[in-house]
Amino acid sequence: MFKISTLAIAALFSLTGIAHASVINTAAFAKEYSGTNNSAAKANLTQPEKDGVTIDFRFIFTPTKTTGLSDDLEVNDFLGFWFNDATKGPNIGLKANCGNGTCTNDLFVRLGGSKGSFLTNSEIDAGKEYHLFGYLYKSKGSQVYDNFDAWLNPTAFQMHALTGAHASAVMPAVIPADYKTVKSIQTVGFRTDSLNNGVKVTVSNLNLNVDVVPVPEPSSLALLGLALVGLGAARRRKQA
Numbered sequence: 001m002f003k004i005s006t007l008a009i010a011a012l013f014s015l016t017g018i019a020h021a022s023v024i025n026t027a028a029f030a031k032e033y034s035g036t037n038n039s040a041a042k043a044n045l046t047q048p049e050k051d052g053v054t055i056d057f058r059f060i061f062t063p064t065k066t067t068g069l070s071d072d073l074e075v076n077d078f079l080g081f082w083f084n085d086a087t088k089g090p091n092i093g094l095k096a097n098c099g100n101g102t103c104t105n106d107l108f109v110r111l112g113g114s115k116g117s118f119l120t121n122s123e124i125d126a127g128k129e130y131h132l133f134g135y136l137y138k139s140k141g142s143q144v145y146d147n148f149d150a151w152l153n154p155t156a157f158q159m160h161a162l163t164g165a166h167a168s169a170v171m172p173a174v175i176p177a178d179y180k181t182v183k184s185i186q187t188v189g190f191r192t193d194s195l196n197n198g199v200k201v202t203v204s205n206l207n208l209n210v211d212v213v214p215v216p217e218p219s220s221l222a223l224l225g226l227a228l229v230g231l232g233a234a235r236r237r238k239q240a
Helices: 006-013 156-161 218-239
Strands: 035-049 052-062 078-083 091-095 107-110 130-137 147-152 167-170 185-195 200-212
Touching: 035 200, 052 078, 052 091, 091 130, 107 130, 107 147, 107 167, 185 200
Parallel strands: none
Antiparallel strands: 035 185, 052 130, 052 200, 078 091, 078 185, 091 107, 130 147, 147 167
């Protein structure tokens, strides 16, 4: 029986989507949100972040008191978690009925501006808890964050492998004027807009993780594993 070095095993597992722990005081974000406020909650990172970042939180909402509505939310009820800039930076969250009433999807992800990509089948109901997960990152060679993927009620595997996103925002070739590109992340927060008529959104279990690395394809891990086994066998023969 042979032994593979601890260093080699560590190298193998370092490729499996490990991220640093949350780098903000997450307790400050776990609360009830309503009204309109660009900085309903806000925090500075302990140091600027330039690599991949994941954000996830759970939320539940109390419906509007307005009667006669076909939906529990009014058009454009908004709660967004933002990076660096509350109105022009990347953000993810709630924007009811596609923001303009043209659809029933309520959850979005975007790199800037006021539109964004909506998660399919994301019409949410009052009194139910939802889990929203996002991965903000730079494509190879990019100096700015140019991709933002989102999942609704993700599986543990999806959160680990960062695959199978339910919606994605990609930086357009010509960057719009209402986008603020982000090279490094210093500040994050929640913005609310039009959460009126009794609508309240309660957020819990928020986590912001940095230095996120996607999990390699299974074939890549298998090849690395075989290589480590080969190294161990060669070492055993040398010592024999």
